[in-house]
Amino acid sequence: MIEGKPSRTALMTAVQRAHHYQTAPEPKVLRDSLAMALTGLEDSEAVQGYIDTLVQTFASFSDLETATLFMNRVDGAVCMRSRVVEEELPAARERGLKQLVILGAGLDSTAYRCTDLTEGLEVFEVDHPSTQAWKREQLKKANISVPDNLTFVPFDFENQTLAQALEAGGVRADKVTFFSWLGVHMYLTDEAVKSTFSVMGAYPKGSEMVMDYISPSYVTVAGLVENSVEQLQEVVSKMGEPLKSKYYESELEEMLKTAGFSTVNFLSARWLIDNYLGGKKDAFDMPDEATSILTAVI
């Protein structure tokens, strides 16, 4: 991240959710009706303009058709990771869930939009102080009220201790907790990722974490473009947020189990399409075997 500035990739993923909401065919992966307001973009044309610029950037590595399809897939994956959180929360509540902790929240709108899912829970948005301050301004500008059950916890993964920040922010380490960790690990060092896993893994039985990840084999499962990780790296580095970690599924599984999680599930595109989208892949046009999202339960 650029010192003193909010995350530009947080803006990018919110624009992607807004774009999906406005243009994806039914059944949509996610209905993030607050995404555009949170970005501060004026209308759907501005959203389309932002996406078109991104597509042009990716087209410089390949061609316009490939870049359009690639961006569509990335949009779909960004929306799907949030959908998985929405789908997993009810079962977690049955296991006694008390807290939802959204780590690296960016412009995530779950706390403001999914109040039926978060009712009765303590919700915490944990993010880099610069991004969080910007989000709070965006919320004000968009007239989105902050629910009573939401607490903001400023935190820098690379320079602070997560357990201490959570405790200071009011997160209870003895309560069943759901961690949403979307679009973050790849911007952190291996050391910060491992220490985050070890903090989460110490939570009580029944706690859960949903994360997406970048794997070196993302290139082959996503098909389409051979060097997709390198392309992403070039784009996000220009935003001041280079990719710093990537893991094979086997590495993630081992790290998570070592940290205290008992089950780790990698969700394939086919499983997600069949279970969430009634088998229809128009809005989530991925190869069946593609996977970039996991759930882990303690």
Ligand SMILES: C[S@@+](CC[C@H](N)C(=O)[O-])C[C@H]1O[C@@H](n2cnc3c(N)ncnc32)[C@H](O)[C@@H]1O
């Ligand atoms: C790609 S955005 C994802 C935002 C959101 N979770 C989403 O799904 O749209 C990356 C997020 O990681 C956060 N982040 C990156 N590096 C961080 C650090 N060192 N400490 C705290 N947060 C960090 C950024 O502030 C940003 O909110």
